[in-house]
Amino acid sequence: MSIIDSVRKDIISLDFYKAGKQKKSKGKSIKLSSNENLLGTSCLAISAIKKALKNGLNVYPDSKMLELKKELVCFFERNRLTISEKNLVFGDGSGEVIHLLFSLFTTEETTLILPEKSFILYYLQSKSKGAKIVEVERKDFRIDLKEFLNVLENIKGKKIILFANPDNPTSTFIEKEEIEDFLTKIPSDVPVIVDEAYIHFAGMEKSVIPLIKKFSNLIVIQTFSKAFGLASLRVGYGIMNEEIVTQIEKIRLPFNLGKLQQDGAIFALRDKKFLDKTLNFVEKGKKFLKKEFENLGIKYMEPYGNFFFVDFGKDVNDLISFLEDSGITIRHLVDFGYPENFVRITIGLLVHNKILIKRIREFYGRKNQKS
Numbered sequence: 001m002s003i004i005d006s007v008r009k010d011i012i013s014l015d016f017y018k019a020g021k022q023k024k025s026k027g028k029s030i031k032l033s034s035n036e037n038l039l040g041t042s043c044l045a046i047s048a049i050k051k052a053l054k055n056g057l058n059v060y061p062d063s064k065m066l067e068l069k070k071e072l073v074c075f076f077e078r079n080r081l082t083i084s085e086k087n088l089v090f091g092d093g094s095g096e097v098i099h100l101l102f103s104l105f106t107t108e109e110t111t112l113i114l115p116e117k118s119f120i121l122y123y124l125q126s127k128s129k130g131a132k133i134v135e136v137e138r139k140d141f142r143i144d145l146k147e148f149l150n151v152l153e154n155i156k157g158k159k160i161i162l163f164a165n166p167d168n169p170t171s172t173f174i175e176k177e178e179i180e181d182f183l184t185k186i187p188s189d190v191p192v193i194v195d196e197a198y199i200h201f202a203g204m205e206k207s208v209i210p211l212i213k214k215f216s217n218l219i220v221i222q223t224f225s226k227a228f229g230l231a232s233l234r235v236g237y238g239i240m241n242e243e244i245v246t247q248i249e250k251i252r253l254p255f256n257l258g259k260l261q262q263d264g265a266i267f268a269l270r271d272k273k274f275l276d277k278t279l280n281f282v283e284k285g286k287k288f289l290k291k292e293f294e295n296l297g298i299k300y301m302e303p304y305g306n307f308f309f310v311d312f313g314k315d316v317n318d319l320i321s322f323l324e325d326s327g328i329t330i331r332h333l334v335d336f337g338y339p340e341n342f343v344r345i346t347i348g349l350l351v352h353n354k355i356l357i358k359r360i361r362e363f364y365g366r367k368n369q370k371s
């Protein structure tokens with residue numbers, strides 16, 4: 001017998017999370033594989049973290065995160081969304097919030113229902129809690145809520161529904177009205193988790209947050225990792241019915257967010273200029289890349305996040321290595337279960353987007369010369 005024989009079987013069979021890769025190259029590298037903010041980080045957030053660091057780290061942080069919650073409520077107010085501090089749960093990235101939700105709702109009899117070929121973290125988190133998984137077929141790559149209803153009917157036992165909106169990796173979007181209609185058809189004991197990691201790029205006014213008052217089983221997840229440029233700080237949160245918050249608070253580690261995380265997030269929320277700048281460069285980048293992709297005959301889905309879901313047709317492996325050799329990394333979606341020819345490309349600043357297109361043109365130019 002070995003110590004490994006005592007490890008839970010559902011964990012032994014789990015795969016590791018594969019992060020978007022960053023290949024080392026001599027020159028400057030451009031990482032377009034993890035949907036990070038290529039503008040950088042808010043200076044206000046950085047200086048708040050420096051200041052907190054100066055004051056030392058010997059004292060425990062606020063376990064209730066009162067100031068951060070207050071600041072987030074104000075941020076939502078400025079965006080015409082009304083929530084209360086009592087609706088909030090913070091996590092070490094939104095990944096931890098997902099972990100907490102699965103810990104709360106999952107038993108061996110629970111089935112997670114999610115769109116096929118979704119964000120890999122969802123599979124790892126739910127499997128590690130012993131959940132069964134049912135994937136719902138997509139329609140033209142889009143999430144198909146009608147098909148969710150069909151699937152739901154045939155599943156016995158406890159259920160959890162989870163999808164990202166905007167979706168990762170397809171960057172497609174489902175409008176609020178359609179989700180509202182979907183929620184009216186879901187039993188109120190089935191949690192419906194909507195991951196809005198990319199909602200800032202689609203427009204905050206499109207968030208389903210207002211529906212939480214009407215549907216006590218709706219849970220919305222958001223993060224500081226994307227639009228706020230704080231992927232490395234690790235701050236995410238869930239917005240949900242007060243009663244769910246009460247239960248989660250029993251299992252959340254009391255000090256899961258340190259002082260640096262809390263202060264960084266507070267000042268990022270206050271930095272309207274940085275967020276505006278970010279949304280602006282992503283919007284411009286979308287327009288630029290759409291035009292260039294169209295010129296090159298490259299197919300893509302209309303993007304709502306800060307990234308494109310692209311069908312390169314043939315020769316994707318060669319193209320990916322060609323880009324990597326010139327320091328550009330993009331995400332090959334075979335990892336997500338898509339066919340060979342699909343990739344995900346983060347929208348960069350104009351300079352990044354221009355280099356990307358230049359390299360793609362070079363690649364196609366060389367290929368044509370050869371043939």
Ligand SMILES: *Cc1c(COP(=O)(O)O)cnc(C)c1O
Nearest residue numbers: 093094095119168197223225236
């Ligand atoms: C990037 C991303 C997140 C963010 O995860 P964090 O743990 O907050 O960094 C969540 N959901 C989706 C679908 C994402 O793509």
